[in-house]
Amino acid sequence: MNTDTSQLLNVRDLRVSFRQDGKVTEAVRGVSFSVGRGETVALVGESGSGKSVTALSTVSLLGDSASVSGSVTYDGQEMVGASERHLRQVRGNDISFIFQEPMTSLNPLHTIEKQLAESLALHQGLDGKAARARIVDLLNRVGIRDAENRLGAYPHQLSGGQRQRVMIAMALANKPDILIADEPTTALDVTIQQQILELLADLKKSEGMGLLFITHDLSIVRRIADRVCVMKGGEIVEEGPTAELFANPQHPYTQKLLDAEPTGQPAPVPDGAEELIRTEDLKVWFPIQRGLLKRNVGHVKAVNPTSISVRAGETLGIVGESGSGKTTLALAIMRLIASEGRVEFQGQDLRQWSTRDLRRLRADMQIVFQDPFGALSPRMTCAQIIAEGLAIHNVDQDRDPRELVAEVMSEVGLDPAFMDRYPHEFSGGQRQRIAIARAMVLRPKLVVLDEPTSALDMTVQVQIVDLLRDLQARYGLAYLFISHDLNVVRAMSHKMIVMKQGDVVESGTAEHLFSNASDPYTQQLLAAAG
Structure with a gap:
């Protein structure tokens, strides 16, 4: 060096x-x-x-x-x-690099040991026991627990944080300047x-x-x-x-x-607002099956019994680390995955609804996903993407779809003149506005927002938060807002639940949790964000 x-x-x-x-x-x-x-x-x-x-x-x-x-x-x-x-x-x-997304930088077909060994062999001529010892040392130094037993792991078997640590280990393998x-x-x-x-x-x-x-x-x-x-x-x-x-x-x-930091609070929930969603002891456990007969030997407890309620015009923020059960809970509420326990929408138990009946309900329950590019078809124009749900759900069939598309594009801050452009012709923030428009054109009552701002620049995050709060106040929307960005959660949420390993460890108003959190895990999250 x-x-x-x-x-x-x-x-x-x-x-x-x-x-x-x-x-x-x-x-x-x-x-x-x-x-x-x-x-x-x-x-x-x-x-x-x-x-x-x-x-x-x-x-x-x-x-x-x-x-x-x-x-x-x-x-x-x-x-x-x-x-x-x-x-x-x-x-x-x-000179070594660490990139943003380790899953695109790591070879999914090779073990962690093999990928680290390639770098050591190329630049230092190490192989065999010497290379293995160096790899174990590197993994220990970057905080991979039980490193020797993780050498045979493939990237998909590691968490996001572990994969990023492996990338750092690879970058440090040859002691860069x-x-x-x-x-x-x-x-x-x-x-x-x-x-x-x-x-x-x-x-x-x-x-x-x-x-x-x-x-x-x-x-x-x-x-x-x-x-x-x-x-x-x-x-x-x-x-x-x-x-x-x-x-x-x-x-x-x-x-x-x-x-460019989201500030302020959402508009107060109107007095007497209708309760849209209620769950009672909602549970999602995935069976672990082994052997030729696929016998159940246990369960992955993704969401343990959870009870929540959300009113019209109200946002429930759901926070926690990856794997805590945030998205699984939302998908279970939407009846997109199997669950146990009671889920009510406008007072009706969704467990009693058939698949056909649920399809009629989908217009009232929409999702906006994290990745504004992956969520949009690259082969469809902006207008086709936004209007697709109108035909599926028979919404406003007596009106010209392009007229409806133009209206909702204006609502979310997009120029209707761009409706015939394709997703790649828009910025990340504009693509997320298209995804929001696709949900809003159906005039839903409940919208699940799954990390909708995490892939966006800070100034664009502020714009999207302002847009979502404006749409909520205008149409009385209920939001389930899933995020690991606590600044955004604070600006969006009336109530919050904090999840860890499938359990709700703390809940309450957003104001109370941010100022007076009592659970050590919630305190840890707030300290890490500060």
């Missing part, structure tokens, strides 16, 4: 453009910054600002359509235009996020690494970064020491980002 205490990575006047279909798009325009040993520099900005392209440019990981100019030096050696052989020596060895972390905590629960941030800080300190941290979440930046570079439209519009930049932001865009 390099022992020079000067800047390890120097980026000067970096420019990146992409050529596609005869068009040239400038993604990065004259970016300059540096990363020193033991220093954390954060690149902050919204989607499309050029953060990830800048990071990938450091070791020429962009495709053939990219044109790169300017200078990127690592340890005094120029990387722009360097030979492929030299770049291979640097990649994963001196610089670690580039591209949104490494975005998809993680708040407690796991806190653990990963603490782990990165500890490793940076013990190894003396430079850390380039890419994110759109300024609350993370405040906790982890020494210096901040704010990017917009491919340019760095402001940079400086973290404390100074947060205390006295100069650029209007930086000020806008710092102000």
Whole structure:
């Protein structure tokens, strides 16, 4: 490893453009910054600002359509235009990456041991017992419990937090000088996020690494970064020491980002509001079957007996870590998975309803999912996506569907002139508005919102929260709001339940839980989010 205490990575006047279909798009325009040993520099900005392209440019990981100019030096050696052989020596060895979604970075067909061993064999020539010992040491250092017995595990057998820890172990395998972390905590629960941030800080300190941290979440930046570079439209519009930049932001865009946090409260629930949903001892246990005869040998207790009620115009926030039973509870309420216990909708026991009867009810009970791209068909236009439910549920058959689509698009802040565009032609925030419009066009009474803002930039999150509160006040909608982002939950919810391993460990009004939580797990969640 390099022992020079000067800047390890120097980026000067970096420019990146992409050529596609005869068009040239400038993604990065004259970016300059540096990363020193033991220093954390954060690149902050919204989607499309050029953060990830800048990071990938450091070791020429962009495709053939990219044109790169300017200078990127690592340890005094120029990387722009360097030979492929030299770049291979640097990649994963001196400069390592951690990416946002470990499931797309890990090979689903190979065990954890095999994937870590490949890196050690390539860069250090280790194999056999030496490689195995090094792998166990790496997994222990990144907090994988019982590491020796997890070597044969495949990625799908690990939790999100464990997979991200494996990615960190792979990045650290060859003792890099610089670690580039591209949104490494975005998809993680708040407690796991806190653990990963603490782990990165500890490793940076013990190894003396430079850390380039890419994110759109300024609350993370405040906790982890020494210096901040704010990017917009491919340019760095402001940079400086973290404390100074947060205390006295100069650029209007930086000020806008710092102000982009959901605030306020939902409108009060109207007096005498009708109770829409009630559950009594709702339970979801999945049988564990083994042997040739598939005998039940136990159960996965996804949701233990749970009783809730939600009125028209009211939001019930459901919080907890991955695997706590949040989404399973919502799906059981919607009768999309089998369950035991009583589920009432407008006073009627849904267990007595046939599949045919339930189909008529679906227009009143809608879901908006987390991923605004995966939830929309890429082969359908915006208008077709929004109008699909109208035909299925025979809603407003006497009106022109395009007229209804135009109305709901205007309601959710989309220009009806864009109704014939396809999902890929919209931003992430616009795609989520399409998903909301698809639900709202049916004029439902209950909407399940399953992590609807977690994939969005902070400024877009604020817009979506304001939109959802406005629609609720206007139409008296009941929401089940599932999220691990407690700031968003606080801005959206009248009541909350906190779930852990299938149990509701605490419940009450949102105001009470945020100010006077009594359960240690709730207190842990609130501390990790703060």
